[in-house]
Amino acid sequence: MRISVCVVALAIACGSAPPKPVPDSTRQAVEPMPDAGARPANEPGGSGLGLADAGSDVLGAKADAGMAADGGANLRDRMADAGAQATNTAGTAAADVTEALQKLPAAPPIPETPPFLPAVEESNDNPTTPEKVALGYKLFYDKRLSRDGSMSCESCHHPDQAYTSGNAVDPKVGGAMNKRNAPAMANVAYHQNGFYWDGRTPTMEAVTAAAWKGQLGVEKPDEVVAKLNAITPYRAEFQRAFQSDATAKNVPLALAAFLRALKSGNAGWDKYEQGDQKAVSREARRGSQVFQNARCTLCHVPPLYTDSQFHNAGIGFDRPEDQRDHGRMDATKDKADDGKFLTPSLRDVAKTAPYFHDGSAKALSDAVDRMLAGGVKNPNLDEKLKRAKISPRDRRALLAYLESLTGQVTFPKAPDLP
Ligand code: HEC
Numbered sequence: 001m002r003i004s005v006c007v008v009a010l011a012i013a014c015g016s017a018p019p020k021p022v023p024d025s026t027r028q029a030v031e032p033m034p035d036a037g038a039r040p041a042n043e044p045g046g047s048g049l050g051l052a053d054a055g056s057d058v059l060g061a062k063a064d065a066g067m068a069a070d071g072g073a074n075l076r077d078r079m080a081d082a083g084a085q086a087t088n089t090a091g092t093a094a095a096d097v098t099e100a101l102q103k104l105p106a107a108p109p110i111p112e113t114p115p116f117l118p119a120v121e122e123s124n125d126n127p128t129t130p131e132k133v134a135l136g137y138k139l140f141y142d143k144r145l146s147r148d149g150s151m152s153c154e155s156c157h158h159p160d161q162a163y164t165s166g167n168a169v170d171p172k173v174g175g176a177m178n179k180r181n182a183p184a185m186a187n188v189a190y191h192q193n194g195f196y197w198d199g200r201t202p203t204m205e206a207v208t209a210a211a212w213k214g215q216l217g218v219e220k221p222d223e224v225v226a227k228l229n230a231i232t233p234y235r236a237e238f239q240r241a242f243q244s245d246a247t248a249k250n251v252p253l254a255l256a257a258f259l260r261a262l263k264s265g266n267a268g269w270d271k272y273e274q275g276d277q278k279a280v281s282r283e284a285r286r287g288s289q290v291f292q293n294a295r296c297t298l299c300h301v302p303p304l305y306t307d308s309q310f311h312n313a314g315i316g317f318d319r320p321e322d323q324r325d326h327g328r329m330d331a332t333k334d335k336a337d338d339g340k341f342l343t344p345s346l347r348d349v350a351k352t353a354p355y356f357h358d359g360s361a362k363a364l365s366d367a368v369d370r371m372l373a374g375g376v377k378n379p380n381l382d383e384k385l386k387r388a389k390i391s392p393r394d395r396r397a398l399l400a401y402l403e404s405l406t407g408q409v410t411f412p413k414a415p416d417l418p
Pocket residue numbers: 140151152153154155156157170171172173178179180181182183184188191194195196197198207208211212215216255259
């Protein structure tokens with residue numbers, strides 16, 4: 001019972017410093033969600049991914065916004081419930097956490113979506129808030145999230161390489177090798193047909209939970225969570241974001257919220273399209289025509305330079321049969337999907353070497369040459385891929401155009417960790 005009271009006290013302390021309103025469309029999309037808030041926290045058929053947290057968070061947002069008084073009462077009930085259920089064993093440190101909460105600077109607003117990019121589709125179970133994003137940003141960079149303290153998410157997703165690793169494939173914690181190239185994280189939230197190269201996982205929350213376990217080797221998340229809760233400023237940030245201590249469930253939620261806010265845009269080419277004639281070279285402008293004429297836009301569709309579909313470009317089909325990656329077929333078990341992979345976005349492509357799902361193209365020019373050749377021949381090769389013969393001058397122009405797609409990421413460097 002004592003714990004419940006503490007949690008209520010924390011929630012109130014939290015409410016006394018309401019986060020700044022955020023003019024971003026992703027934020028606005030979160031707020032009018034009466035039905036999500038009204039859903040009982042333990043509703044059967046929920047995702048099991050922290051619906052309780054998400055429910056109280058929505059109520060929290062309402063209470064901040066000074067909406068219906070019963071929303072506030074409801075919030076307190078919900079907080080008491082959460083307290084009763086919480087695995088909070090460190091009740092004695094609650095006073096420290098309250099103090100740490102009061103000292104926390106307000107979470108920065110969620111960065112604006114860059115021009116031309118659509119709004120990110122929100123998760124009903126895990127609405128994006130500035131507090132979750134700020135927390136997820138730290139967790140993404142924190143090696144304490146891994147089993148042995150050796151790696152963070154950032155170890156394979158570096159900010160200066162559009163959140164790729166720079167290697168063809170990387171070892172996970174424990175030493176097992178990944179079989180695929182670590183994809184860019186910027187704009188990852190725009191995936192419409194599932195995550196990973198083969199689209200096998202439907203939600204961002206499921207991916208972040210899987211990465212925590214699979215890549216960072218965390219079989220016993222409660223042990224990691226206990227370490228995080230022992231760091232008072234972290235515990236305070238969890239309280240502020242989730243009205244709960246760190247749990248095995250809310251760590252992946254915070255990571256997912258961060259990734260929904262991680263975007264890249266405002267590239268030279270975007271500035272040019274907004275009327276800044278000097279933002280790109282004449283060569284890049286010519287390259288834009290080459291890109292269209294060579295039919296690259298059939299799959300790399302602006303503004304994200306992907307069609308969110310899976311295609312067989314034959315990459316890796318030159319390997320012996322038993323060493324091939326079957327891509328989408330692994331997810332769907334449909335032979336027609338053999339060798340299909342998600343069309344990668346070409347935003348920031350100049351920074352994401354090596355290329356393709358297996359990292360087999362070292363330089364951008366190698367990747368482009370393979371695409372210009374119409375992919376690698378195989379029985380399932382996509383019909384849209386046709387050989388395009390172009391002059392060396394057009395090839396240079398095409399590369400200059402692709403370089404003009406390098407933008408600015410919303411989180412360009414490491415955060416300070418608690
Ligand atoms: C050891 C390297 C490594 C680490 C560490 C790592 N990842 Fe990844 N990540 C990968 C690889 C490889 C893939 C692609 C796997 C596939 O497609 O089958 C990937 C894919 C992803 C995707 C899906 C991207 C897409 O385009 O669909 C997300 C999201 C992601 N990782 C987030 C994380 C998070 C969060 C963490 C930390 C908990 C993390 N990763 C840690 C290597 C890593």
